[in-house]
Amino acid sequence: MDQPATHHHVLIVGGGTAGISVAARLRRKGVQGIAVIEPSETHDYQPLWTLVGGGCATAAQTRRAEAGLIPEGVVWVRASAVGVDPESKVVTLNDGARHGYEYLVMAPGIQLDWDRIDGLTETLGQDGVSSNYRYDLAPKTWDFIRTTRSGSAVFGMPSGPIKCAGAPQKIAYLACDYWRQQGVLDQIEVHLVLPTPGMFGVPVFAQALEKVARDYGITVHLQSEVTVVDSAARTATVTDLSGEGTDRTLPYDVMHLVPPQSAPDWVKASPLAAADNPDGYVSVDKHTMQHTAYPDVFALGDAGSTPNSKTGAAIRKQAPVLVENLHARMLGGQPTASYDGYASCPLTTSRRTMLLAEFDYSMEPAPTFPIIDATRPRRDMWYLKKYGLPAMYWNGMLKGVA
Numbered sequence: 001m002d003q004p005a006t007h008h009h010v011l012i013v014g015g016g017t018a019g020i021s022v023a024a025r026l027r028r029k030g031v032q033g034i035a036v037i038e039p040s041e042t043h044d045y046q047p048l049w050t051l052v053g054g055g056c057a058t059a060a061q062t063r064r065a066e067a068g069l070i071p072e073g074v075v076w077v078r079a080s081a082v083g084v085d086p087e088s089k090v091v092t093l094n095d096g097a098r099h100g101y102e103y104l105v106m107a108p109g110i111q112l113d114w115d116r117i118d119g120l121t122e123t124l125g126q127d128g129v130s131s132n133y134r135y136d137l138a139p140k141t142w143d144f145i146r147t148t149r150s151g152s153a154v155f156g157m158p159s160g161p162i163k164c165a166g167a168p169q170k171i172a173y174l175a176c177d178y179w180r181q182q183g184v185l186d187q188i189e190v191h192l193v194l195p196t197p198g199m200f201g202v203p204v205f206a207q208a209l210e211k212v213a214r215d216y217g218i219t220v221h222l223q224s225e226v227t228v229v230d231s232a233a234r235t236a237t238v239t240d241l242s243g244e245g246t247d248r249t250l251p252y253d254v255m256h257l258v259p260p261q262s263a264p265d266w267v268k269a270s271p272l273a274a275a276d277n278p279d280g281y282v283s284v285d286k287h288t289m290q291h292t293a294y295p296d297v298f299a300l301g302d303a304g305s306t307p308n309s310k311t312g313a314a315i316r317k318q319a320p321v322l323v324e325n326l327h328a329r330m331l332g333g334q335p336t337a338s339y340d341g342y343a344s345c346p347l348t349t350s351r352r353t354m355l356l357a358e359f360d361y362s363m364e365p366a367p368t369f370p371i372i373d374a375t376r377p378r379r380d381m382w383y384l385k386k387y388g389l390p391a392m393y394w395n396g397m398l399k400g401v402a
Contacts, residue, residue, distance in 0.1 A: 005097050005098055005099070006035075006077075006097070006098075006099050006100070007099070007100040007101070008033055008034065008035040008075070008099060008100065008101050008102070009031070009032060009033030009034065009101075009102050009103065010026060010031060010033060010034045010035070010101065010102070010103045010104075010105065010326075011034075011035050011037070011091060011099055011100075011101035011103070011104050011105070012034065012035065012036045012037065012104075012105040012107060013037050013081045013084075013091060013104070013105070013106050013107060013108050014036070014037070014038060014106070014107035014108040014109055014301070014303075015036045015037070015038025015040070015043070015066060015069075015070070015076070016038075016043070016107065016109050016301070017301065017312050017315050017393075017397065017398075018107035018109075018300045018301030018302075018315045018318070018319065019036055019038065019105070019107040019301075020036070020043070020069050020070070020071070020398045021315060021316070021319040021397050021398060021400060022105050022107065022300070022319050022322060022323060023036055023070070023071050023074050023400075024071045024398060024399050024400030024401075025319060025320060025323040025400035026323055026326070026327075027071045027072070027073055027074060027400070028400050028401075029323065029327055031327070031330070032073070034071075034073070034074045034075065035074065035075040035076075035077050035099065036070060036074055036075070036076055036077065037077045037079060037080070037081050037091065037093065037099070038066060038076065038077070038078070039078060039079055039080040039094075040066055041065065041066050041067070041078075042063050042064070042065060042066055043063070043064050043065070043066045043069050044062050044063050044135055045062045045063075045064075045390055045393055045394070046062070046163075046164075046312075047164065047312055047346070047385075047389065047390075047393075048061060048062045048386075048390060049062060049132045049133070049135070049138040050132055050138075050164075050167055050170045050171055050174070050348060051174075051348070051385075051386060052132065052138035052139060052141075052142065053130070053132040053138045053139075053141030053142055053145070053171050053174070053256070054141075054142065054145070054170075054171060054174030054175065054178070054348070054351065055142040055145065055146060055174075055178065056174070056351060056386065057386070058139075059135055059136075059138055059139050061390075062135070063135065064394070069398055071399075071400070077093070077099065079093040079094055079095050079097065080093060080094040081093060081094075081108060081266065082094050082266050083266055083269075083270065084104070084106075084266075084267075084270050084271075084272060085271075086104070086270075086271055086272060086291075086293075086294040086296075086297055087271075088100075089101050089102070089104070089296070091104070101296075102296065103296050103297075103298070103326060103329070103330065104294075104296065104297045104298070105297075105298050105299065105300070105322070105326070106267070106272065106282045106297065106298070106299035106300075106303060106304070107299065107300055107301045107303065108263075108264050108267060108303050109264070109301065109302050109303060110162075110163050110261050110262070110263065110264075110302035110303060110310065111261060111262050111263060111264045111265065112133060112134075112259045112261055113259055113260045113261060113262055114259045116158075116259070116260040117158070117226060117227060117228070117229060117257060117259065117260065118227065118228040118229065119228055119229035119230060119231060120229045120257060120259070122231065123229055123231035124137060125137055125140045126231070127231050127234065128144045128148070128234070128252065128253055128254040128255060129144075129229065129231065129252075129254075129255045129256075129257070130144055130255075130256055131256060131257055131258060131259065132167060132171055132256065132258075133163075133167070133258055133259060141171065141256055144254045145174075145175045145178060145179075145254060146178070148179070148184075148188065148253055148254045149182075149184045149187065149188075150184065150187040150188060150253075151187075151188060151189070151251075151252075151253030151254070152188070152189045152190075152191070152250065152251045152252050152253055153172075153175065153188055153189070153190045153191065153252065153253065153254045153255070154191045154193065154226070154236050154250050154252040154254075154255040154256075154257075155168055155169070155171060155172040155175075155190070155191070155192050155193065155255070155256045155257075156168060156192075156193040156225070156226035156236070156238075156255070156256070156257045156258065157169075157193065157194050157195060157196075157225075157258050158195065158225060158226075158257075158258055158259065158260040158261070159195035159225050159241060159260070160195075160260055160261065160262070160279060161261065161279065161281075161310055162258060162260075162261045162310065163261065163302050163310040163311065164309075164310070164311055164345065165309055165310075165345065166200075166345035166346070166347045166357070167258060168192075168194070168256070168258045169192065169194075169199070169209065169347060170347055170348045171256050172190065172192050172216075172218065172256070173212060173216065173347075173348060173349045173350060174348055174350070174351060175190075175254075175256075176190060176216035176217075176218065177216075177349075177350040177351045178351065180216070181351075185216065185217070186217075188253075189219070190216065190217065190218045190219065191218070191219050191220075191221060191250055192213060192218050192219070192220045192221065193221045193224050193225065193226050193236075193238055193250075194220065194221065194222055194223075194224065195223060195224065195225045195241055196222065196223070197222055197223055198222065199213070199220070199222075200345075200357065201359075201363055202357060202359050202363055202364065202365060204365060204375050205347075205355065205357040205359075205365075205375065208355055208375055208376055208377070209347065209349075209355070212349045212355075212377065221238060223240065223241045223242040223245075224238050224239065224240055224241060224245075225238065225239050225241055226238055226239075226257055227239040229255070229257070234251060234252055234253070235249050235250065235251050235252065236249070236250050236252055236255060237249055238250055261279075261302075262279040262280060262281075263279055263280035263281045263282070263303050264303065265280075267280055267281075267282060267303060268280025271293075271294075272291065272294070272297060272299070274292075274305045277305055281303055281304060281305040282297075282299035282303050282304050282305060283305050284298070284299045284300075284304050284305055284306060285335075286305070286306045286307060286308075286339070286341065286361070287321075287338040287339055287340075288321070288325050288335040288337070288338065288339070289304070289306075289318055289321055289322040289325060289339060290325055290329075290335055295329065296329065298322050298325070298326050300315060300318040300319060300322050301314075301315050301318070304318075306318070306339070306341070307341070307361070308341045308342075308343045308360075308361065309343035309345060309359075310343075311343045311344060311345060312393065312397075313342070313343050313344035313345075313358075314341075314342065314343040314344075315397075316397055316402065317339060317340075317342040317343075318339050319397075319400075320337070321337040321338065321339040324336070324337035325337050340360045340361060340366075341360040341361030341362075342358070342359075342360045342366055343358075343359065343360070344356060344357060344358040344359075344368075345357040346381070346384070346385045346389065347377075348382070348385060349377040350377065352379055352382050353377035353378060353379055353381070353382050354377060354378065354381035354382045354384070354385045355374070355375075355376065355377045355378070355381065356374045356378075356381045356384070357374070358374065
């Protein structure tokens, strides 16, 4: 077998939120010989795409050059990973190059499986169908919302883990609030299609969201999923997931769909994938972030198997734990830092209010500020979403200090 062309002390696959955060923290510990594999020349703050789709921010505000975010002293490998051999400690790139490592951090993000909804790919960005899960489509969402004055609106969430599981609801509420301001909400029949048995996994937040949906007059379809889009007929097939009901067809004038998601195909096919996980996520100990079979491999973020919401807030708590445990491994010790499953979902409920749902593996509220009642939509949380969190992201998380 050919020897790798390049060898690194620490090789990080992915230059998104997780990869850059880990690289920055490792550099702050004085770790040398770090490389980040990332093909994109731009870096997006994706949580703001909901506000772009709701007409409350611009796409340009969410994007910066990747080159300006790579920590000093870290090598940027501008290519895509397509394979990994943890036995030989080699990652293969799309250009055929092979990179060896002593320690590997997997942070390749998540794959958007648009084609798993029949008919969706062909109509995305056209005829009223859009999704805030892509930079170029989020502005289209707003175009369709602001030009809709009557008819039917469908907002759908797929089954299975997705990044930011609150996003399918957030855009529905932003749209309804806009239509109410315009005096046309009562002319639009709004449907929210969710695969889950409730509005949210944490009961106290589910109750708050049920009230929001009722206030807007939204018809909520639980344990249901949009599986087919017929753009010619302008209808969506909604499949019942409970086994007790029947499929139905909903007409739409505007529709926002979130694609089904999974680990990247090359990760699914690798030895790092969790054997008992059909979506192919990297198998890690849910507390230490260390791989369950290869002790020199760690993973975090959307491609990891941790049973929590796939959010940037989760990465913010995972990154310091991973770095502490990886550093301990480098020094010959054992992982001692522990991640408790913290994640948060900033749920915009109108164009001026937000509900900040924070929780951990216990699926109980885990508020950062216990003195603030975070179980109801608040105006101050809206400012946190629009201004505070982006500032913390660019100036704190990506620099390894927050």
